[in-house]
Amino acid sequence: MKRFVLVLLFAVALLAPRLLFAQASNGWVKYENNPVLGGELGVCFDVTLIQEDGRYKMWFSWRAKASMGYTESVDGVNWSEPVVVLAPRDSGWEKLVNRSSVVHKGDMYYMWYTGQTEKTSQIGFATSRDGIRWERQSDVPVLKAEAEWEKTSVMCPDVQWDEEEQLFKMRYSGGEQYEPNAIGYATSPDGRRWTKYDANPIFAADPNSKWEQHKVTAGQIVKRGEWFYMFYIGFENEHLARIGVARSKDGINNWERLQTNPIVSPDPDSWDGDACYKPFAIYDEKEDLWRLWYNGRKGNVEQIGLVTKQGENLNF
Numbered sequence: 001m002k003r004f005v006l007v008l009l010f011a012v013a014l015l016a017p018r019l020l021f022a023q024a025s026n027g028w029v030k031y032e033n034n035p036v037l038g039g040e041l042g043v044c045f046d047v048t049l050i051q052e053d054g055r056y057k058m059w060f061s062w063r064a065k066a067s068m069g070y071t072e073s074v075d076g077v078n079w080s081e082p083v084v085v086l087a088p089r090d091s092g093w094e095k096l097v098n099r100s101s102v103v104h105k106g107d108m109y110y111m112w113y114t115g116q117t118e119k120t121s122q123i124g125f126a127t128s129r130d131g132i133r134w135e136r137q138s139d140v141p142v143l144k145a146e147a148e149w150e151k152t153s154v155m156c157p158d159v160q161w162d163e164e165e166q167l168f169k170m171r172y173s174g175g176e177q178y179e180p181n182a183i184g185y186a187t188s189p190d191g192r193r194w195t196k197y198d199a200n201p202i203f204a205a206d207p208n209s210k211w212e213q214h215k216v217t218a219g220q221i222v223k224r225g226e227w228f229y230m231f232y233i234g235f236e237n238e239h240l241a242r243i244g245v246a247r248s249k250d251g252i253n254n255w256e257r258l259q260t261n262p263i264v265s266p267d268p269d270s271w272d273g274d275a276c277y278k279p280f281a282i283y284d285e286k287e288d289l290w291r292l293w294y295n296g297r298k299g300n301v302e303q304i305g306l307v308t309k310q311g312e313n314l315n316f
Helices: 001-024
Strands: 042-052 056-060 066-072 083-087 096-105 108-116 121-128 135-136 155-161 167-175 180-189 215-224 227-235 241-248 273-286 289-297 299-308
Touching: 042 273, 042 289, 042 299, 083 135, 108 155, 155 180, 155 215, 215 273, 215 299, 227 273
Parallel strands: 042 096, 066 096, 096 155, 121 155, 180 215, 241 273
Antiparallel strands: 042 056, 056 066, 066 083, 096 108, 108 121, 121 135, 155 167, 167 180, 215 227, 227 241, 273 289, 289 299
């Protein structure tokens, strides 16, 4: 009997983190028919979106094409047939193109994207009149790894335009090539010439929090009221990732993590059973609803899923 109890307690201990993370959803609910993009398209990952003209416009990393893909949706669930909108170059620093951020300002769309080789990742810059036909604005990266903490790679740009300061503001991930390690900050008046923050990185892994003790990456900023909210990936180890949220008054310093993080975790034996990556959240004021798209991984396959949360309050 004692042996049985010990075995049972040991099994519960092993399952406890998984059960805890599954329950700590903070009101976020996964769409029951996930994934919403992937399947025959192959691996789809790391999205950026804009909500305008009564629809969602999504740019996504399309591994089968080594390119940025584009698709549209009215409801965020059913997506149009995607097309390639930015392809790689055979030589140089962008043999693969992925992990972008898009800003619509005036009559122009601006895209910062990750160009990759086997050994390094760097950030490039392109513009478009319609968000579909893009022209590169530089033959060289506009942001590359230079600081010690950035190691070999910078990637995963997330950019906003600050009308008051007349600046583009970027959060980006820096570190190792397979998965970067921390999040930095940079500003630019024109999208091409960037100045990195002196005190980078602005957000790093928390060694005291098991679910994000290894790395934090791919921060996406949403400004609501007096707070900048950052949705981000937390890595327990190199292969196990979940999604959390933090907030800051200036979007740079004094980040406060949600105490009940993570908000999105893998579901065992499901399409996202191994890891949940790269969040992109939009708050819909008319519906009083958050929509958050992310890429889930099972084995070597990544696809795009959706989670929602009713109400603006993120439970800080």
